[in-house]
Amino acid sequence: MGNYYSNYDKHYVALDCIIFGFEGGELKLLLLKRKFEPAKGEWSLMGGFLDKSESLDDGARRILHQLTGLNDIYMEQLFTYGDVNRDSGERTISVTYYALIKVDENDRKLAEAHGAQWVAINKVPKLIFDHNKMVNKALSTLRSKIVRKPIGFELLPEKFTLPQLQNLYEAINQEQLDKRNFRKRILEIGLLDKLDEKEKESSKKGAFYYKFNKEKYLLYTEKGLLFHFKVKKDNLIKVSSTEDLGI
């Protein structure tokens, strides 16, 4: 087998990861200041080349692990970029993934060792090649995904408060939400378990911790039921660029 293919071109295939984190009430990206050519010294996404013997998903996982030391990262394929002039050198096909991680001090050090930094989503600098385009697409995909799937929890610690969760939604969608309506909607989904414990750092009164009930969620999806995690109606949307939306 394989001889059918012998006439065809082969290509470099890269994996680039858009890594989201949530910290200090802000949605952030993990970006690299490149220590190697090409484009040494410029900002870029974390990436690497696909090996012959690994799947795309495995490759993306490997690259995420290299940078963060983490293993069970929530990760989804985003889009594949392949314009002829998209990078310097021989054209490389780039399959992109976005990842959601819980920012943590330990991982932070590993990331810093790679020259990586957390950058607020609205302060992303000029990145090499078409990486800014990738970031924009990842952000708009995250925004539309969060309506359909409870992925926000991937960005928060195991235990979180409702004000924290609301902050996250506000940071992702860049809009203020009504506290009462937010709580009503998010609780009526029925997948949050209230704990007896309170978080007392950020207020005198303290806010109760909640946990996302993953088992219950999986039970529902197995039955073929999916929920909307909408916190706001979205019949008419304003976007800065329709291209970013992939629409």
Added chain:
Amino acid sequence: MGNYYSNYDKHYVALDCIIFGFEGGELKLLLLKRKFEPAKGEWSLMGGFLDKSESLDDGARRILHQLTGLNDIYMEQLFTYGDVNRDSGERTISVTYYALIKVDENDRKLAEAHGAQWVAINKVPKLIFDHNKMVNKALSTLRSKIVRKPIGFELLPEKFTLPQLQNLYEAINQEQLDKRNFRKRILEIGLLDKLDEKEKESSKKGAFYYKFNKEKYLLYTEKGLLFHFKVKKDNLIKVSSTEDLGI
């Protein structure tokens, strides 16, 4: 340039196209009975290998042109498949595109010359490799896309009647819609122009033709406004497989 890469593996990159058409009130796919190895005689999607000098989009366009003779096809990148054992022979990365075309007698002949046939979406046979997975994903993407973007018109002739349009929505979503509510919603979007002409094949009374006003639509999107093309509420969805939804 290019020497930075010299250590990395190169890969075959294929393009596979999921081609949708609408005919006889049914949503259909253009499928091939393969005339060549590997898997000669089996059903598959139309595909081909990426050339060194073309972008992914150009490659997909080339392949669609080969099969249909058409040039201005609505086409979008769907997903990239790269499991190590996804095909026979050396692993090939497959970048998939879905396309929406207006079925036409002329094109039909060209397609048939390639051994291609239109097959109703719920009668799709077993396809080679992971092509059935691709079809399922394309269908669920089409379903969610049609809510956000007026792409249904890509499947209909220039002039179409409201009953035809409703049939299309019903075929895509596999559900019956109320005539009155459908017309109300689709017309209040304000992007359909009623013509003075009637279609008289399918009823004695005849139904007025409408045209999709693309200029008006582009004007809106340029302003950063997007509409919902929902014809039904979708807070709670039943799906047969969550994987197909890419969720």
Added chain:
DNA sequence: GTAATAAAGTGCCTTTTTTACACTAATAAC
């Protein structure tokens, strides 16, 4: 030419969902 047939076209009312809005509760700091 008139009756039968068949699909196109039209409006209103009910239910559900969304939104807007303001006070009380708990605790720590002083």
Added chain:
DNA sequence: GTTATTAGTGTAAAAAAGGCACTTTATTAC
């Protein structure tokens, strides 16, 4: 014990979605 700060709670009005039945138009058959 007063003050300050954020957590937590319910209701009513507005908007959207959903359900439902008759009239119109033109052809065909007699």
